[in-house]
Amino acid sequence: MKHYEELSGGEGRRVFYRAERFNAKTLMSSISPIVEMDDRSFDIYDISMSGISFVSPQNFSWLEDMNKDVPLQLKIGTTEVFSGNGKIRRIEPHENQHKVAVELTRGFLDIKKILAQHDDLALQQAVTIGLSDHSRLVPAAYKEAIGDAVYMFRSIHKVLDKVEADLGRDDSRRSERIKDIILACETKALTRWREISKKCLKITEELGDDSLAIAAVKQYTEMVLTPEILPGASWDRAYSKPLGYPGDYQVMNYAYNLTLEGDTAYAKFCHRLGTSTGEFIATRMTMTKQAIARLCTEAAARGRSDFKAASLGCGPAQEVANYLKTPNIPLPVEFTLIDQDHDALSYAYNSTYPEVVRLDGMAWVRCLHATFLEFLATGKLFSKLEKQDLIYAVGLADYLGKKRSTKLVNDLYSNLRPGGTLIIGCMRTSETSLKWQVEYVVDWTLVHRTEQEMFELAENLDPAAKREVIADPTGHCHLLFVTKPE
Numbered sequence: 001m002k003h004y005e006e007l008s009g010g011e012g013r014r015v016f017y018r019a020e021r022f023n024a025k026t027l028m029s030s031i032s033p034i035v036e037m038d039d040r041s042f043d044i045y046d047i048s049m050s051g052i053s054f055v056s057p058q059n060f061s062w063l064e065d066m067n068k069d070v071p072l073q074l075k076i077g078t079t080e081v082f083s084g085n086g087k088i089r090r091i092e093p094h095e096n097q098h099k100v101a102v103e104l105t106r107g108f109l110d111i112k113k114i115l116a117q118h119d120d121l122a123l124q125q126a127v128t129i130g131l132s133d134h135s136r137l138v139p140a141a142y143k144e145a146i147g148d149a150v151y152m153f154r155s156i157h158k159v160l161d162k163v164e165a166d167l168g169r170d171d172s173r174r175s176e177r178i179k180d181i182i183l184a185c186e187t188k189a190l191t192r193w194r195e196i197s198k199k200c201l202k203i204t205e206e207l208g209d210d211s212l213a214i215a216a217v218k219q220y221t222e223m224v225l226t227p228e229i230l231p232g233a234s235w236d237r238a239y240s241k242p243l244g245y246p247g248d249y250q251v252m253n254y255a256y257n258l259t260l261e262g263d264t265a266y267a268k269f270c271h272r273l274g275t276s277t278g279e280f281i282a283t284r285m286t287m288t289k290q291a292i293a294r295l296c297t298e299a300a301a302r303g304r305s306d307f308k309a310a311s312l313g314c315g316p317a318q319e320v321a322n323y324l325k326t327p328n329i330p331l332p333v334e335f336t337l338i339d340q341d342h343d344a345l346s347y348a349y350n351s352t353y354p355e356v357v358r359l360d361g362m363a364w365v366r367c368l369h370a371t372f373l374e375f376l377a378t379g380k381l382f383s384k385l386e387k388q389d390l391i392y393a394v395g396l397a398d399y400l401g402k403k404r405s406t407k408l409v410n411d412l413y414s415n416l417r418p419g420g421t422l423i424i425g426c427m428r429t430s431e432t433s434l435k436w437q438v439e440y441v442v443d444w445t446l447v448h449r450t451e452q453e454m455f456e457l458a459e460n461l462d463p464a465a466k467r468e469v470i471a472d473p474t475g476h477c478h479l480l481f482v483t484k485p486e
């Protein structure tokens, strides 16, 4: 503590006491306060007991109003929280606008009281928005389908809870029996779930561009159906997106590893339903692995001395790990794995490295921690690499519109060696596609494409390049293969 004699008082301008100013947006974060002067309203920038400042566009001239006494009102939303008079004392530039400081000449701002009013109004607003019911915009047939789905999930939940409770804790086959029952439930549920999914997809496609109806249907689904399946780890991770982006490498791993995650039978059942729904992730990975194997064999047969492949948005790179498990590979291979997620690369490296060691100089895996956006903007990423025999991006263009995807395809193609192959894997449009499940149930937007749209991704490439689109066995995704002429 300082002694009285040590207290230094003010110096210079600070001799004049100025009431403490608070940033209005920090203080009132839910509803920004505004000031009304001369029938015009402006966002308040800061606020003190004796004045305010507000932000005004540059095309307003305040010079004539300088030092004039004018009436003003402060509002939070539509509620007036202060009425008085003030004089403009200062105008200064502020981020391409003007910041205008007003000193109150009649009345003062009771900041504590204004804050309490703001908090009350924010609470009222939260309740009003939270309870606003847009379900009238949800088609009746959709509500019925969602009701059927919820009924199904709750019935299964009840059955599985009972099975778990009835099976003796010391039954040596307890976990095996529970697993059998989960799989039996899942077989039945999957057929019904697919019917419901098809119906809901059709209804949501019929909403067209009606953004209000789409938002209402989405909100309805997330409120009524989504909580029923979130006990399943696969759905929960897809919905909660813990790494901040959808479709992370762990979600992919759920589909590759197929372990029955979950603490209860119902949680395991839901997880399993999710991995069965995501079966296409494993089937397209197998198709990619088979393409790597075929291209390597063909390259070796043509007398090539090595094979270079790059995967963009590689995730866990399961197809690379699987290919490298081949007892003998026909020629030296070098994989370059590129992803924006460091953890995905660590996973990919750890799972492929033992095979690289086993293959003893016949295989290399290197990882590049980079975003393809840098590459798209500058074309630089691939300039660090040699031309490749195979470049593939599976599950990446699903997040890009046509313009960006086409640019990506063009750039990747130009980094192929003569005779090289480009593979682009995308979600497939069909009347049984997973579009509704991902977009409405777990808030994961994926661009779906028709076969024609897949071919259009390669529309700017050399006409002599060979193009082929092959759907995976589930029909939920397809791969575009483009082969550069020799």
Ligand SMILES: C[S@@+](CC[C@H](N)C(=O)[O-])C[C@H]1O[C@@H](n2cnc3c(N)ncnc32)[C@H](O)[C@@H]1O
Binding pocket: 246, 247, 248, 249, 252, 285, 312, 313, 314, 315, 316, 317, 318, 338, 339, 340, 341, 344, 370, 371, 372, 373, 393, 394, 395, 396
């Ligand atoms: C749906 S996963 C597919 C992973 C893998 N190809 C597979 O099929 O298992 C998409 C991957 O793309 C990566 N990714 C997303 N945006 C990216 C970007 N801008 N640059 C590089 N990678 C990206 C993600 O980190 C994720 O690992």
